[in-house]
Amino acid sequence: MTEALSRRRFLQAAMLGIGGVAAAAVGTPIVAYLLSPFFRSPSDVWRDVGAIDSIQVGETTEISFEDPSPLAWAGQTAQASAWLRRTSDSEFVAFAVNCQHLGCPVSWLSDASLFMCPCHGGVYYADGTVAAGPPPRALRQYEVRTRAGRVELLTHGLELAPS
């Protein structure tokens, strides 16, 4: 009787073990594949966003550029945009378009010198600091440089969390 029981137990354990190994063999690649965004994080790249003289000193304008990891079928979503301001002959600042509250796109209202968000009423001053509404911090900025008469911007991801 005890022998029969231990035989039964052995079979149960063996079947569970075989099933577990099989599930792991199939599951490991699937889980790793689904988590692949963690493993192939694109590095930030400099993108040309236009000629220096395409924008007047003091002007703030929307620029668009290709995001750091465009895929062939991404279409328009491979693009990203930013608010670029020329602060002097050779200096630029670029603000992310994403409201730091929850990521909606802020608009620049030049006469009011404010960035306004259409979602939950976030408002930012011209320097990107919070003027009103729920945003917990200032607008993100991009690194900008000028080379050979062109303006270049260092791309980055959405950066929605506090740094």
Place this chain on the structure above:
Amino acid sequence: MIVSSLWRWIDHRLGVSSHVVPVLEHRVPRDVNWWYVLGSATLTAFALQVVTGVALAFTYVPSPDSAHASLQFISSEATLGHIVRGIHYWGASAMVVLIAAHAVRVFLMGAFKFPRELNWLTGVGLLVLTLGMAFTGQVLRWDQDAYWSTVVMAAQTARVPVIGDLLSQLVLAGKTVGGTTLTRFYATHVFLMPALIFGLFGVHLFLVLRHGISEPPRSGHPVEPDRYEAEYEAEMQRSGVPFWPTAAWRDVVAAAAVVAVVVGLAAAVGPRVLGAPADPTNLQADPRPDWYFLWLFAILALLPANLEDWVIVGLPTVGILVLVLLPIVAPRGERSPARRPWAVASIGVVGLAIGALIWEGQQAPWSPVLPPPQLAASTLAGLDGQAAQGAHAFEAHACSACHTIDGVGGHRGPDLSDIGARLTTAEMASRILNGAGNMPAFADSLTPEEVNALLAFLETRGGSASPSGGGG
């Protein structure tokens, strides 16, 4: 003759008479009523979603460069495609409404109590999955609302402590919305969540059969786990009626009504109009979720900033926890809503809150009106000199994005139609230059002349001095 012997052959192999008919004819309480149709009505809506979803998948292209165009083709060119999409759109609303109503009915009638705790818990899973389907479905439209909803979703996920950043990357399939984002939502919407719904629904239905349909609650007849099952069984033997067809006719009528309403709305109103295609470089967006998430949209706008992280993470956690713990904490006792005032009150409070928040979300008074509207002609009439310049400055500096005058403008800030009667010139000047509360400071962006002109204009508003007689 040959037909009946063929049927006998099939019936013996399939076991229809021996296994299926007894299940269909299982006894249910004699006094089940119209409140009991909400579960099968939800199932009907789900069935509509499955058949129209499969049909849509014949044409929809889940690729970011084609999804919007393929939906436009479905909506305007494919034969009766707008009806199919319309059924899927209204069916989603029907399913959300019906599963919520079903959950409320079960809660108010105490049908989650012993021995039906797992009926409730599988139902909670189905409720969460239904909301998940609603969200992932609206993203598949891949219009501007969909694009920015995805970003907002990722931003909320990023608020989770410690692992927030990783979770938001999992939502977007990367650090930006890109080539692999839409397919993530697509696979979740058409494979993963439906598979889970089918599985959980199977368990839910099995449990309904195993424990029987709960009898309508009677005051003074509390659930006693020691006795309940024996009493229920005895009562079914004594007075129960067969589910099919004595009780089921109401379910059939309700199912037909769901189909009629959803198909009727699809034909008469059609699907939600597609917005402009998803485009990260098109910042002229006014993102709004579908109505079933407007309450969340409203909460996120109205919350004090220091509570936000707690609510974004805590509200869904606590909500699900309450639903999960409910049958474990209260498996016994009174079922009748007449004896459970707190249960009735909590539904009233939650229902009112969600209703009011959806209403607020629809109005969105906190959103500036972009681009800022021009003042009404009647507002400008009769203004001259400095006041006219001030009205021009009011428009130019986007004041109307947040302030209404004579019914034109946003509602983010106070209505200024009669501001001249409410504030002194010095008070207005202080608010304009230094800001106040949610009013930005304009000292750096207005010239002294513009400030004086604005003040001259605002002084004309309200009181007996108003040339246009006020308007507020």
